[in-house]
Amino acid sequence: MMYxxxxxxxxxxxxxxxxSSPLIxxxxxxxSLMMGWLFFNYLLQSKEMTTTTMTQGVIIPIFxxxxxxxxxxxxxxxxxxxxxxxRQHTLDLLLRSELTEMQIILGKFISNILMVFFxxxxxxxxxxxxxxxxxxxxxxxGSSYLGIGLSVMAYTSVGLFCSSLTDNQIVASxxxxxxxxxxMLLVIxxxxxxxxxxxxxxxxxxxxxxxxxxxKGLLRSYSFVYFISFLAFFFxxxxxxxxxxxx
Amino acid sequence: MELAIEIENLCKVYPxxxxxxNVSFSVKKGSIHGFLGPNGAGKSTTMKILSGLIPExxxxxxxxxxxxxxxxxxxxxxxxTVKDYLNFVFSIYAYTGSSNHIVEVMKKxxxxxxxxRLIGNLSKGxxxxxxxxxxxxxxxxxxxxxxxxxGLDPVAIADIRALINExxxxxxxxxxxxxLHDVELLCSEITLINQGKIVVSGAIDTIxxxxxxxxxxxxxxxxxxxxxKKKLQSTFAVETVTFEQDRENKNTILRIATxxxxxxxxxxxxxxxxxxxxxxxxxxxxxxxxxxxxxxHE
Numbered sequence: 001m002m003y004x005x006x007x008x009x010x011x012x013x014x015x016x017x018x019x020s021s022p023l024i025x026x027x028x029x030x031x032s033l034m035m036g037w038l039f040f041n042y043l044l045q046s047k048e049m050t051t052t053t054m055t056q057g058v059i060i061p062i063f064x065x066x067x068x069x070x071x072x073x074x075x076x077x078x079x080x081x082x083x084x085x086x087r088q089h090t091l092d093l094l095l096r097s098e099l100t101e102m103q104i105i106l107g108k109f110i111s112n113i114l115m116v117f118f119x120x121x122x123x124x125x126x127x128x129x130x131x132x133x134x135x136x137x138x139x140x141x142g143s144s145y146l147g148i149g150l151s152v153m154a155y156t157s158v159g160l161f162c163s164s165l166t167d168n169q170i171v172a173s174x175x176x177x178x179x180x181x182x183x184m185l186l187v188i189x190x191x192x193x194x195x196x197x198x199x200x201x202x203x204x205x206x207x208x209x210x211x212x213x214x215x216k217g218l219l220r221s222y223s224f225v226y227f228i229s230f231l232a233f234f235f236x237x238x239x240x241x242x243x244x245x246x247x
Numbered sequence: 248m249e250l251a252i253e254i255e256n257l258c259k260v261y262p263x264x265x266x267x268x269n270v271s272f273s274v275k276k277g278s279i280h281g282f283l284g285p286n287g288a289g290k291s292t293t294m295k296i297l298s299g300l301i302p303e304x305x306x307x308x309x310x311x312x313x314x315x316x317x318x319x320x321x322x323x324x325x326x327x328t329v330k331d332y333l334n335f336v337f338s339i340y341a342y343t344g345s346s347n348h349i350v351e352v353m354k355k356x357x358x359x360x361x362x363x364r365l366i367g368n369l370s371k372g373x374x375x376x377x378x379x380x381x382x383x384x385x386x387x388x389x390x391x392x393x394x395x396x397x398g399l400d401p402v403a404i405a406d407i408r409a410l411i412n413e414x415x416x417x418x419x420x421x422x423x424x425x426x427l428h429d430v431e432l433l434c435s436e437i438t439l440i441n442q443g444k445i446v447v448s449g450a451i452d453t454i455x456x457x458x459x460x461x462x463x464x465x466x467x468x469x470x471x472x473x474x475x476k477k478k479l480q481s482t483f484a485v486e487t488v489t490f491e492q493d494r495e496n497k498n499t500i501l502r503i504a505t506x507x508x509x510x511x512x513x514x515x516x517x518x519x520x521x522x523x524x525x526x527x528x529x530x531x532x533x534x535x536x537x538x539x540x541x542x543x544h545e
Binding site for chain 2: 006009010013016017020021088089090092093095096097098099245246
């Protein structure tokens with residue numbers, strides 16, 4: 001059997017499990033309620049502010065909010081991944097199977113990211129609504145979706161890692177949240193330094209800095225490098241965390 | 248005799264504690280091997296090492312064949328149906344073979360009737376069956392069961408016991424249990440472990456007969472006196488003779504411990520059936536694994 005087929009078996013099982021429990025629907029409902037309300041507000045505001053474009057008045061702030069809200073939602077989605085398996089004593093079942101540790105991580109990652117994309121897909125209604133009012137800057141919308149996609153992938157990889165550290169879902173989600181929020185606050189704390197190079201370096205390390213580029217329609221190659229290495233780094237940490245059971 | 252599992256000088260050290268201390272024993276192919284010991288003796292640790300979940304500190308072991316493992320807690324997903332769960336386990340363990348196989352495994356383990364129910368809604372006995380089904384779904388040669396009967400009611404225990412007995416036709420089975428009765432009924436060989444050290448390992452009959460140096464006989468008779476006791480002691484090689492009146496039934500209960508390995512029961516019975524004594528009941532008080540267990544603790 002192919003390497004990817006085994007990943008697919010696990011991902012499929014995870015998805016079936018997730019979509020047959022209420023958590024994902026509650027989160028999706030909450031998310032679309034908040035986003036719908038925010039979108040409506042931005043839309044009303046943009047009508048009054050005649051000097052700004054639709055992109056500046058609606059698209060950029062709404063995507064900023066989506067990103068921010070996923071800092072809260074991603075930990076709630078990923079917290080189950082390994083913590084629940086440990087609590088149910090089923091992690092050993094997976095580790096003893098023909099699946100390699102990396103396949104388990106990738107299977108979990110794919111199922112989690114598909115759940116996040118499911119929630120994200122609910123916001124596709126916004127560009128459709130904008131299209132009716134004659135909005136046509138699809139490049140920015142596209143790059144914003146690409147940016148949010150990469151951003152939530154990074155959040156999910158952090159969530160997986162934190163979930164692999166503990167058998168308590170609450171601890172896992174709080175830890176993920178702390179790391180993600182910490183990474184966000186890092187941008188602000190950069191203000192404390194007068195060292196320009198150091199500030200740039202710190203800035204480069206944070207997710208929001210790279211994400212912002214995408215929302216402005218800037219596809220910068222180093223942002224892709226950043227996200228790929230970010231994912232690889234947290235996959236490696238998760239792998240080590242799973243292997244540590246055998247140390 | 249071909250061996251299914253061979254363990255030599257296996258050691259496992261947890262920080263500050265030696266869980267296994269030079270453990271050596273072997274399991275014959277096609278046998279049911281009982282693995283006994285008090286809590287914390289190292290049973291689960293040994294089984295986890297054999298199934299490849301944790302590494303050993305030193306020593307070596309050979310496992311000839313695929314291993315199916317049922318840990319202490321059955322590794323089941325409560326919100327999956329039995330059928331989906333077994334299909335999933337099958338696909339991540341074996342990934343070859345037909346889905347007919349799953350039907351067969353469910354039939355074998357008596358899960359056909361509950362195949363579409365969520366595992367979380369099943370009784371503990373059935374969850375344990377799902378656990379066993381999970382262990383045999385990829386047709387392993389060797390099955391390792393960690394306390395398969397713990398926490399079940401007597402009927403469920405009997406069911407699981409029958410299931411294990413059925414499995415022995417196709418698999419070598421190593422299982423641990425606190426139910427000494429199970430072990431006596433099922434196993435041809437046993438290994439006793441205490442505080443990480445093997446106490447005794449071998450065929451169950453030899454171990455039990457070694458134990459039975461002194462046979463204990465209990466009898467119920469019509470009359471028994473000090474005179475009869477003296478006569479009995481002078482005729483037979485007995486260690487002790489005690490008797491007490493059973494006021495309720497208006498007769499006497501007699502306890503005799505014999506010396507040596509000779510079985511003198513026929514002669515004893517003949518002696519007691521004398522008209523002045525009048526034998527009513529006569530049986531051997533078995534020294535079993537229960538005693539063995541107690542001796543370990545002492």
